[in-house]
Amino acid sequence: MSSEWIEHAEARLAEAGYRRGGARRAVIELLAAGHCAMTAAEIEERLRESGRRVGRASVYRTLEQLDALNLVTRLDVGQGTARYEVALPSGDHHHHLVCDRCGRVEPFEDPELEATIERISRRVTAFHVGEHDVVLHGECARCAG
Amino acid sequence: MSSEWIEHAEARLAEAGYRRGGARRAVIELLAAGHCAMTAAEIEERLRESGRRVGRASVYRTLEQLDALNLVTRLDVGQGTARYEVALPSGDHHHHLVCDRCGRVEPFEDPELEATIERISRRVTAFHVGEHDVVLHGECARCAG
DNA sequence: ATCTTTGCAAAATGTTTGCATTGGT
DNA sequence: ACCAATGCAAACATTTTGCAAAGAT
Numbered sequence: 603m604s605s606e607w608i609e610h611a612e613a614r615l616a617e618a619g620y621r622r623g624g625a626r627r628a629v630i631e632l633l634a635a636g637h638c639a640m641t642a643a644e645i646e647e648r649l650r651e652s653g654r655r656v657g658r659a660s661v662y663r664t665l666e667q668l669d670a671l672n673l674v675t676r677l678d679v680g681q682g683t684a685r686y687e688v689a690l691p692s693g694d695h696h697h698h699l700v701c702d703r704c705g706r707v708e709p710f711e712d713p714e715l716e717a718t719i720e721r722i723s724r725r726v727t728a729f730h731v732g733e734h735d736v737v738l739h740g741e742c743a744r745c746a747g
Numbered sequence: 748m749s750s751e752w753i754e755h756a757e758a759r760l761a762e763a764g765y766r767r768g769g770a771r772r773a774v775i776e777l778l779a780a781g782h783c784a785m786t787a788a789e790i791e792e793r794l795r796e797s798g799r800r801v802g803r804a805s806v807y808r809t810l811e812q813l814d815a816l817n818l819v820t821r822l823d824v825g826q827g828t829a830r831y832e833v834a835l836p837s838g839d840h841h842h843h844l845v846c847d848r849c850g851r852v853e854p855f856e857d858p859e860l861e862a863t864i865e866r867i868s869r870r871v872t873a874f875h876v877g878e879h880d881v882v883l884h885g886e887c888a889r890c891a892g
Numbered sequence: 893a894t895c896t897t898t899g900c901a902a903a904a905t906g907t908t909t910g911c912a913t914t915g916g917t
Numbered sequence: 918a919c920c921a922a923t924g925c926a927a928a929c930a931t932t933t934t935g936c937a938a939a940g941a942t
Contacts, residue, residue: 621941623897642932657899662932678823682907683931699874710871718863723883726855729844731885738868740876766916768922787907802924807907827932828906 607688608634611673618671625660630668638709639677639685639698679737681705697735701742708742752833753779756818763816770805775813783854784822784830784843824882826850842880846887853887 611630612622620626628649633640640648642661649656665686668674677685679700685707689695696709715736723731756775757767765771773794778785785793787806794801810831813819822830824845830852834840841854860881868876 621896623940625898655899659900659933660898663897666933676825678825680821680823680829682829684825684827699871699876701874702877708873710867712863712867715863715867718857718860719881719883722855722857722860723885726844726883728853728888729846729883729885730888730891731844731883732847733884735880735882735884736864737880737882738864738871738874738876739878739880740874743873743875746875764921766921768916770923800924804908804925805923808922811908 604634604688604690607673607690610691611668611671614671614673615667620667625656626664626667628654628656629661629664633668633674633686633688636687639675639679639687639707641683641685643683645686675733675735677735677737679707680739697737699738699740699742701745702739703741703745706742706744710738749779749833749835752818752835755836756813756816759816759818760812765812770801771809771812773799773801774806774809778813778819778831778833781832784820784824784832784852786828786830788828790831820878822880822882824852825884842882844883844885844887846890847884848886848890851887851889855883 608630611634612627615626616622629645632645632649632652642658642665645665646656646658646661649661665674665676669676669686672689674686675689675695677687677698679685679698680702696711697715699708699710700706719734719736723734753775756779757772760771761767774790777790777794777797787803787810790810791801791803791806794806810819810821814821814831817834819831820834820840822832822843824830824843825847841856842860844853844855845851864879864881868879
């Protein structure tokens, strides 16, 4: 899948002076395999299911480190829990649809949206804009019945 | 300021079967006076400063009720604390610039952005899209130095 | 050998809930 | 009088931190 991203992430971590470690590696591999934003709890649970038990603190610490190096994107969709997903070095990214009923999160892409936000980001002078998030709230087909 | 919104909110609450109450009224008035999204803690603090002491639980309960009636919009900008702001009945709204350093939040508007999101919302069939949030992360002029 | 990473448990933070009391109708 | 709104404290959920043990270089 995005095994290239794994290499990329490990390289950046090494550059930044981090040593290797099993827990962090496991989190990185899981993130690379996942399709969309996961919560810390989901990561911990899925690792335990797969037999690779990782301490909760290590999950959070790893996510914090990856976020600081812009290797993952942190996303807040409003359920009180942060979600994280791989940030590709190409800068390519998507945004999210969130079902406010069941919490389901799905990605979507739109080039025009990106262009519009780019334009706004340049226009704004009071802020030096970096990342951006667009979240569309609603009901997924399943919940809408 | 948006004293019309206060009327509007009170009317909707009455319709929904709520009785009146001093704590809720105080929160509503503060929200109407505020310019941009406030956290529950900020609301509680500002009410205490103004001499109107309101229990924390009442702040949260009021915000929850207002959100359920779409009288306020809940916003998550990533610092682990939710923010709330008045939702005008006209549907008019703005989005937010967030300083990831100091937590400062500022509003911005862009008609083209709204139009683009409208189009996407209609295009998406797997979800019934309602609200949306756009958050531009970055550094404010003060923090960027 | 040294210094990081890890895991556990405890603390900190933000939010919700239970319950007795106050207050609106 | 009735029942909802309020405030307090306790419960709860998520995230962060302190520290000893294991692991990487």
